[in-house]
Amino acid sequence: MVQGTDARWHAHFASLRAAAAADATASPPGTGLDFGTLCAGGAEADAVLAAATGAAQDYFGEAAGVAFPLGGGCGGGYGGSREMAVLRGERTAGTAFGVGQSIPVVGSAREAAALVWPFIQLYDLGSSVTIRHGPESVELEYGTTDGIAALRLDREVYPPGADVHLEISDAWLNVDPTDEDSWTWDVGGEGEGRVIYRAFGLHASPTGNTADVSPSFGALGCEDTCSLQIDLAGGALEAVGNGNGAASLGGDGGLVTLVETGPNTGVFASYDSANSSSLKVSAGAPRGTAATVSYSSAKSVSIAHGDASLDVGAGGQWPSGTRAGVTLSDTDANRNSRQRETLDVSDAQASIPTIITGSPLTLAGARITALGAGGERVAAAVEADALSARAIITPEAPVSAISVDYGAAAAPVPPTLNLLLNYDLRSTGSPSVDATLSGGGSTHEIASGAPPRGLVGIPREALAGAAPGRGGTLLLSLSSPAPAGSPLAIVADVFAFGVDGGRAVASQVVRLELEETGADTGTFAGSIEYSLAGARGASAYADLATIGDRATMVAADGGEDVTLTYGDLAADGSRRPVSGTASTASHTGTVSFDRDEYGTSDTVTVTLRDADLNTSPDTAESYRVGPLGGGLLVLTINGVQWAERPGCPAPGPDLSLLETGPSTGVFVGQLRVPAQWCDGVSPVPQPTARAKIGITYADRTDARGTGGIAATEAPRTAGKSLPLAISDARPAAGGLAVALTGPPGTALEVIAQVYGKDGAVERIVSAAAHIGGGGTARAVLPLGDGGDSVRVFAWRDGLALAEAHGPLSLRGASHP
Structure with missing residues (x-):
């Protein structure tokens, strides 16, 4: 035993027969089940230990053999690089090691001890093993795991595209008690039946080991239980890469890798740290089919579809600015039982609950072209998702830009409308996007270095000149090319808001990325809220959240029905529309x-x-x-x-x-x-x-x-007013005679405004007046010739003191 730096004593032992059989499979050295250098017990092993400690040792007398970590043989050639691969997380050797005695390991001798630790003591094990240390002992059973190993699946029925999470409990697979073990089975490739120990290491990186250990199962004591069999030939299931390992190695596919859930647990799982499994149901698996997974026992994987239900819980009248809860129940959307999933617009396999109002321009009716780095056309399969107005593009080469020709749909735009581009290119993996829109013989920049998802304003003239049949063309340029082969779910809509001919317009697409209420519930929730178009200013639309689990939208008028549509996966693989409706409301202010x-x-x-x-x-x-x-x-x-x-x-x-x-x-x-x-x-x-x-x-x-x-x-009364009035005004000798009444001593100005026959002011004349002790005053204003009518005003310090008098007709009057 060796005392580690944790102050505990540690020892490793194994069956001599099994260790030798396992070590024989290791190729190249230092990989797979390599036990290092196997030496005979007794003198041969003690010689290696003596060389390391600098003193003669009698340590391994009872062991049938010892596996040391370095190569070079058991004699004087022992040393060199480490070859032992079956122990990777051993404790660092501390101050002493021994059995019944303590052999100090200090100074240079301690450094030498690193040459022999960790060692594995090998014995000819029987069916029972007794481990004694002082007065204490532990009894172990040694043999096969027949009847003990178990296979578990996370569920019995799966929708297409779902992760199949399988777990194997088998102590035989637990080779290294100090670290997580990894096993890879070839279940559908050219080398079907191969079993590889630690083909992949951290982050699914290949270890260089491709040795097949299945021919040695008999010698290893695993004849009947260690073979994982999965029916991939039927097409219902497929092996995929994940954080455990790749689905292919050296050109051979069909690999499924399981990793131990922790050191020494003996439980192996197909899912990685992100809960993504190395085994999935094929996206196109037909309803009613099944496949078999076997390890010590057989389990059936059944593929079936569930019926979806969608509810928009507005609770009766739905006022603007309040949220209506949205609940979707669909087992088909529950594709990973270990994750709380989101219906992501950028996920080509996901169905997205969608609201479409008015007549927005979308990809559903557009001509879409994938372009390479030099602007050349890239061959690509393009599929329109009409229910969510998305396009699914599967390119055959990397894509650097996407051209969208809206065609005849892009009719001239009324000048009263506000236009916005709503886009989502997250599926491309590009960190930023440039967007230009052409129409009417000109090109306009819409976005530069923008995030891969956004809602940005469009110059009205960008589409206003687009003639029917030759509409606007949108060019979306990616800062980083999208890879070939993977389906890209993209969105590029043109929204319009405002008033056209006295009618409110709200042309938009709202996509709800509902979130699962919990792992494996199959119930997804979110909310939608709206505001009326009349409550928003001309530039108050860019803050809309038209993609997300808490979406916002604009309703043209109150009393409209808002319909949310979801594509439920049918038995034939098509999408069957399922809808939920709520009515907007308007109020009298x-x-x-x-x-x-x-x-x-x-x-x-x-x-x-x-x-x-x-x-x-x-x-x-x-x-x-x-x-x-x-x-x-x-x-x-x-x-x-x-x-x-x-x-x-x-x-x-x-x-x-x-x-x-x-x-x-x-x-x-x-x-x-x-x-x-x-x-x-x-x-x-x-x-x-x-x-x-x-x-x-x-x-x-x-x-x-x-x-x-x-x-x-x-x-309302604005303070006290002067009790002053124009009591009379009439033409008289010398002009217009005006009589006034008011508080004695009041000085004021009398103003006459003379109008022509067309009602326009021809001239203004004025005269000073003073209210006498009797509370009256008289002023004569020289009007001159011409004029059709006149109005009289009384003023003081720029303030009108009385209501205007008139108009008075001047037709036929003489007013010098």
Whole structure:
């Protein structure tokens, strides 16, 4: 025994007969079942030990033989490189070794001990073995594992494309107690029946060992149990490479490798650390077929299809900005019982739940060409997945770019629509993508060095000039070529959002990458939420998540049915559409003030209630309304819309509305009451005193699904106004005579605005006036010749003091 650096004592022993038979299979040396240098027990083995320790030893007298790690023979030639391959994780030798005695190993002698450790003591073992150390003993049974070895499969029924996880429990396969063992069986290649020990090492790297140990099974005590047989000839199952090892070695395929689940467990598994198995059901395996896997006993692998069900749980009315849960139950999609799987758009075998609204451009109706590094055409099989609007490309050579001609589908685009490119090229393995779109005789860059999946804006002119029958052409260039032979599932859609002819447009494709609720459940979940097109600004579409397990989309109007379609695998290999539907909802908005009256310069709180403006359930949203002359909200005074023009005061700063909390649909903003306003008629601002202020909300989609108006008004008083009035105005000698009443001592300016027959202002005249002690005043304004009518205003310090008087007709009047 040897004391290791862990302070424990360690020994390795084996059957002399089995060790010699195993060692004879090793080729080249240092691989496979190589036991190193086998020496006879007693003096021959002690001589090797003596040479290492520098002193005569009597250590291996009871052993029939000893296997030492280095080559060179048992005499003076022992040494050189290590050849022992059946021990790989032994403990480092410590301070001493011995049986019944402690032989110090220090200094140079300790270094010499490394030449002989680890050694394996070999015995002529009987059916029972007793190991004694002092007063303690352990009894072992030695023999074959017939009737003990066991084969387990992870399930009985598998869908096409599924991983078949098999485990073998067999102590015979556990050669190295210090490390994980690895066994490779040729179950369908040219060398079918071969069994190789450690053909592959870490990360499935070949060890260089190709020696077949199956002819030595009899001598190794494994005549009846160590042969793994899998029926690959029927085509239902296939051997594939994984982290355990490759499916072929030296040009010979059909290899299945099992690796021990841990040192000394005796349990061997076909799955690797990523839970990918070296044995799978063929993707095209027909329903109702079966295959057999045998190791000490036979197990049947049955291939069958399950019926899928899809539910969109909107729970009745589905308001915008709220999530509707999506649940898919499909055993066919449960292809790996050891993983929590995702229905990935980039997975060519996966079926993707998909929503298509409007008329987006997709690959389903496009002409697709794979291109090489020099722009040459690459031969490739192209299959359209109509349900998910994807293309599956299997190229015969590496692909550096993909050309997409949308053809006649790319009709001229209305200038009011916002265009976006939705793409997913993750299956190519390229870390970045460049995209250009040609149309109307010009080429436009859409993306440069972009991630392999994204949603980016498209210049409208890129497709606007595309004539019917000769549409836009999209070129997707990969920064790293996609390999040949593997199917590439790709997406390249052109979305359109906005308003066309007064009708909301939302042309898009939404693909849900649902996630399995747990390993081996076959139930997949996610969610979908939407916002109404009227609640989004012109540039607020690039944040949509149209691919993912928590997808977002745009609904053109409330009250629409949103249909989610999934391709369920049918018995004949086709995809049968299974759908789930939920109805969007729209609401009638309201707007209100916080008080009935306001004074000049008071702050007005405006509350807008409309669940349609709630576009996200997770955040409190905001809307910047802008000047209150139009758009989402319109400010009115005395029922007249505020007129924006030079010389007129603005209604305070831009109004911003902030949602009171996530998903409340209640938005609050504030503005300040102006002292004056412009009515669009008067040439000068008017006082807001005793006027009615109102806010009108343009509800783009109300509860009926049509546009509506929600308006409110509140009387308010802006401080005290002067009790001044224009009591009379009429043509008189010298011009226009104007009579006024008001507080005594008031000085003011009287203004007359003369209009022509076309209603345009021809001239403005003015005269000063002063209210006398009797509370009256009279002013005469020289109007001059011409004019059809006149209006009179009273002003002081730029502020209108009274309501305008007129218009008065000047036709037939004499006014010098």
